[in-house]
Amino acid sequence: MASDNKTTPRSADDLKAGGFIPQRQAGKITIRCKAPGGRLTSDRLQRISEVARKYGQGIVHLSVRMSPEIPYIDLADLDAVVRELGEVGQEIASCGKRFRVSTACAGCEYNPNGLTDTQELSRLATERFFGQDTPHKFKTCFAGCVRDCVRCRMADLGFQGMVRPALAKENCTHCGLCIKVCQDEALTMGADELPVRDLSRCISCGDCIKACPFEAMVAETTGHGVFAGGKHGKHPHTAYPVAEFVPDEQVLSVVEATMSWYREHGKRGERLGDVFDRVGLDSYRKALKQLVGERLLAAADIQQPKWWRIFYRGLAETFPAYGEV
């Protein structure tokens, strides 16, 4: 990609497509560097710093979506900057109406709460879809658990790590720790002194599994909750939950299917959430069902207390009716 960035200054749109953002200062641009999941090697970080000092004003801005941006670059220095960044493998990000670099939390690699490998998935998604055109911008993010630090509900397509706990009875010492750590009243002590799960209340955070000292609470299924149609900006839109426990190997297919539905139904300049509200969410749910099957969320799922608890108060009430698809 970087080798492709032979840059002859063109229109503002062309510049933005390449990750070059015109500034209010004439002749100056901001260069947005690609960093899927906000992850950089120290070599790349160092080179970004050197380039900022050499060609910019010695400052770097971290964009809201985790891209390091180097402001105050002279249009004339574009080729040199791209080449010097490219020497250490630092590519340029993108702006405009297309698939944007994926964001992600630290994920399960070293974060104690992470359930899924968000870093690897954001890298893979960016590698596969980066720069592909869509009716409007298309932002994806990967959260490793339901704490949702990267805000799936505000992304066009968000994946949120989730785990369904199961009880290995033979290991349980009846200590009640799992019941204490659950903040969602999804576990109660049964008559036989064994914890009883209420899956309609379980928000799949995995706290009970992580707390249990005796390997009695174990992971039954791990996967991704899928949220589609979110955005921030002037006219914010909260994403709708559309699927749960989607396995790792289906994630890229879900991205592809969503982009494909979006291209088919979206008008130029229309974000995914707005397309849902104009065309009907069920059209998309139907397309998604072909891929995820039973993992598609239905009306009955959305009525469960867990979904009401993980959305901002009252918001779940505003969801469109989920029809039979």
Place this chain on the structure above:
Amino acid sequence: MTDQTEESIGVAERIDLRGTPCPMNWVKTKLRLEQMETGQILEVLLDDGDAIRNVPRSVKTEGHKILKVTPIGSDFSLLIEKSER
């Protein structure tokens, strides 16, 4: 209740962290474990709430073994076996 567990499992040290907020309760547990010999057992008393939500989990992540969790009213006693590492 605690005397009984002490007899049967052989508690070497005990700290009462009831009233000690997070993350100091975990820091104190960790420091005490560092001063102990591998295989020795530390009893920790914890409050309900954040303490019981976080400390056992950190103990586990750190690689120590929790032998027993005993509710004492609304509080908890934790028996932790110090492991190598």
